[in-house]
Amino acid sequence: VPVEAVTPDLESDIVDISGISLSALKAANDSVLARSIERAVRESAVGDDVIAGFESSI
């Protein structure tokens, strides 16, 4: 979910999990770090089955 589309629920998850306010995340703009935090929060919320994918394909 892009920062600009974060719902109130997800916003509170982001703050709970990362300790980072949404305004700080927005200030990080579209950086690698901001995208990485979004991914970490999303995967932590979904909690799906993580597998180690085949290295020789992308």
Next chain:
Amino acid sequence: MSWPREGVAPERLAAAGWRPMPFREFVLKLYGHCNLACDYCYVYQLADQTWHDKPRAMSEEVIGHAIRRVVDHVELHKLQAIRVVLHGGEPLMAGVAVIRDVCMRLRALLPDYCALELRLQTNGMLLTARLLEGLADCGVKIGVSLDGNADDHDRRRRSASGRGSHTSVARGLALLGGERFRSMYAGLLCVVDLEADAVATYEALLEFQPPALDFLLPHGNWDSPPPRRGPDSRSAPYGDWLIEVFDRWYGASSKETGVRLFEEIINMVLGGASRSESIGLSPVRLIVIDTDGSLEQVDTLKSTFPGAPDTGLDVGSHDLDEALHHPAVIARQLGTAGLSDDCQACSLRNVCGGGYYPHRYAEATGFLNPSVYCADMRRLIPHIKSRVLTDLADLVGA
């Protein structure tokens, strides 16, 4: 003792309550030969030379068995999502009709509850508008191997007659990355070459606007080390090379593309898990089906010793669950218990995960060793961690 063939006891693990996790990723070697002769290729140039004895193409009969086994495995374990990778050799040499048939049959036969992600990894030589048009409704995403700019790419990725391949690949990538076929574009794979400038390599890849890319370390191990990777643990040429790329990629004001190796390390630094077998401790749940129907572990093991990926099983006679009990398959699902003593004691253990499995090999001890790239990972991972945590601290304090 050669671990894990000796030392991993499936019966003992089962008695202790451990259960293997079903496969979720299936690599189909549709075509075993290739129209390039890259000098580092793990299929043709390294320890295992069994490709000589295997069929060029997967037969209709083997394809049928393979699809049936995958579908059976999904139904038996009620898998909600799987990934099928069409691979080679060069899979596009199988022809559009065969590739379409495999994709469509999988979609038709898998139960509705199972999401199918289809990937194809190619050297890009045969990417034409006609081919892409033929695959457009298959839902397959295509990854391409590209090793940087023309000079660097052509140094390693040549035809058998010695002709460079960059011009043809670039032509194909222009099509794949164009508006018409972009939805089929998965990204780029690049093998690290210390002779190439790191940042120039990354920027050469960026020119093709990949949705994602990854840098793969050249295959090597303790008995057959990669280029310029001696036993000196103070030297970390691959770590230094990757750090140059990381700093260029991470420092961009706006994310330019995904770089899998770096993204997985960052995700683990942030408390998540890795989705790549090359890093981290997530269970490896993939099986390879070769052109002759044999069930194999990850095929990059061909870089270690002849027959290394073999399980002794094949899709005609064995269901995939039988491969789940193979010691080498189990070894890659054991997490920290599958690591050497040195790795278990290492502070980077959970992020590094012991390094890529084939890179741990030594004839005397098998795979129970740190990676031959240990020194490089010891330099790269702390660098990434330091940059991320410093920036994170700034964000939290903002």
